[in-house]
Amino acid sequence: MSSILNADLHCHSVVSDGTLTPEQLAARASANGVELWALTDHDEIGGQQRAFAAARANGMKYLTGTEISVTFAGETVHIVGLGFDASDPRMAQGLQRTRGGRGQRALEMADGLARVGITGAYEGALKFVGNPELISRTHFARFLVESGACHDTHEVFRKYLTEGKPGFVPHRWASLADAVGWITQCGGVAVIAHPGRYNFTANEEYALFTEFKAHGGRAVEVVTGSHTAAEYVEYAGVAREFGLAASRGSDFHSPDESRIDLGTLPYLPGELTPVWDLLTDRIR
Known part of the structure; x- marks a missing residue:
């Protein structure tokens, strides 16, 4: 081809x-x-x-x-x-x-966000998950946009989900x-x-x-x-x-x-x- x-x-x-x-x-x-x-x-x-x-x-x-x-x-x-x-x-x-570690990682991400005043992030992210085994930062980002914490998913990653930010947990x-x-x-x-x-x-x-x-x-x-x-x-x-x-x-x-x-x-x-x-x- x-x-x-x-x-x-x-x-x-x-x-x-x-x-x-x-x-x-x-x-x-x-x-x-x-x-x-x-x-x-x-x-x-x-x-x-x-x-x-x-x-x-x-x-x-x-x-x-x-x-x-x-x-x-x-x-x-x-x-x-x-x-x-x-x-x-x-x-x-x-x-x-x-895939096995994603669930625990997601709970730790939610804990980190809760410490800076963003509560309910784990449950909120789950609403966007088609496959609960694959809960990821992207699902958290969509929840933070929906909840009004950020304007778009790029802002979420920049403020909360990259290394050194409150919701970042390495896997x-x-x-x-x-x-x-x-x-x-x-x-x-x-x-x-x-x-x-x-x-x-x-x-x-x-x-x-x-x-x-x-x-x-x-x-x-x-x-x-x-x-x-x-x-x-x-x-x-x-x-x-x-x-x-x-x-x-x-x-x-x-x-x-x-x-x-x-x-x-x-x-x-x-x-x-x-x-x-x-x-x-x-x-x-």
Whole structure:
């Protein structure tokens, strides 16, 4: 397949922290001209069959997907898995383990917010959760906007939910080796998501890419919703340097919150190998 393909291989539904169902996402993606789609809910594959059926009903090709939370060099990094066998128990078991700490973390976040006068945050966040195992900072952010504490979710994160703020509680996620291992053992390709978002030094970023490739990782998101045009160029260079394929995805969560809509990103630079070229036998 060509790099001139409207592929959107990173988005989220109500199964994790999006606001639309897999069916609504598929319809939106199709309406925006997406030809190849993947639903990549956080640490969860429960929406995969619905997404595949909806993709087929809307005339799109489909790749299985998930976005796995990883702790690396003290930061949370996201690894997207594409084209894996969603029925392989190793993936489901691994994701269940990494989801396990979210409930306790959410209670601690609510305690921190209560200490600065924001009460009822845990119960309020639960109203926005499609899957209680996956309660996250995004759900707390939506409650704080609804309650009038902040104007939008970006303000919530800035004031309350990032490191050093009252509602921030770190979580120990899977290791890089775990995440890449689950994806590759199940026949998929591991992708470093939105590398421009991480607060790494140049040495730490080099270590991330080096270790990722050593564990069997094969691709990086170059064109993604949170990257600038300059970062498209920067990470195209990183893809070439490390011999990685390139992926493209909006990271769409919600019509009201996301900067970029499904299917509206620029195409991948033509000199790169598209990740879908590694997955031709997995596209359904």
